[in-house]
Amino acid sequence: METITFILSIFATALATAIIGILNxxxxxxxxGIAANIDTFPLLFKxxxxxxxxxxxxxxxxxxxxxxxxxxxxxxxxxxxxxxYDSFKFGIDFTNGDKTVYATATGKDRLHAITLLEIPEFxxxxxxxxxxxxxxxxxxxxxxxxxxxxxxxxxxxxxxxxLIDGRFKIINQGTFGN
Numbered sequence: 001m002e003t004i005t006f007i008l009s010i011f012a013t014a015l016a017t018a019i020i021g022i023l024n025x026x027x028x029x030x031x032x033g034i035a036a037n038i039d040t041f042p043l044l045f046k047x048x049x050x051x052x053x054x055x056x057x058x059x060x061x062x063x064x065x066x067x068x069x070x071x072x073x074x075x076x077x078x079x080x081x082x083x084x085y086d087s088f089k090f091g092i093d094f095t096n097g098d099k100t101v102y103a104t105a106t107g108k109d110r111l112h113a114i115t116l117l118e119i120p121e122f123x124x125x126x127x128x129x130x131x132x133x134x135x136x137x138x139x140x141x142x143x144x145x146x147x148x149x150x151x152x153x154x155x156x157x158x159x160x161x162x163l164i165d166g167r168f169k170i171i172n173q174g175t176f177g178n
Contacts, residue, residue, distance in 0.1 A: 013176035031169040032081030043070040051156040065122035075144040096158035099125035105144045114142045
């Protein structure tokens, strides 16, 4: 009888250890939280009267570009996970013909860099942007500001999508400003 009790206790201990190990592994490898906040607003006041139009002319070095509808899109990213990463790569996609004509990205200081992997130009606007943050430590915040042109006849910007890899999950509305 003692032998059976001993064998059952060893089996129960092994089973409990296996279950705890599986749960611990699942917890440790769960997707980490990334806060994402997206703000979109027109660059200039746009009258609702059909006969009145507003045009924006932008000059940059030797380039001159003219737009009827230009929006400022601000994307804030924050690491809400409990881990530090050497880098974090993400993408910003626009739909329905919206295109980035100019973009800047900033970290909290010169040691926290965010880089656009392809820089939009007035002559070569981008429908998608890929960026990389180095480093991406706990509570690090990065901001991307983009001027986005929308197709003629549209009244507002389309959906802005943030793309990340499976190690992370997006939690809308971060703790920005706190």
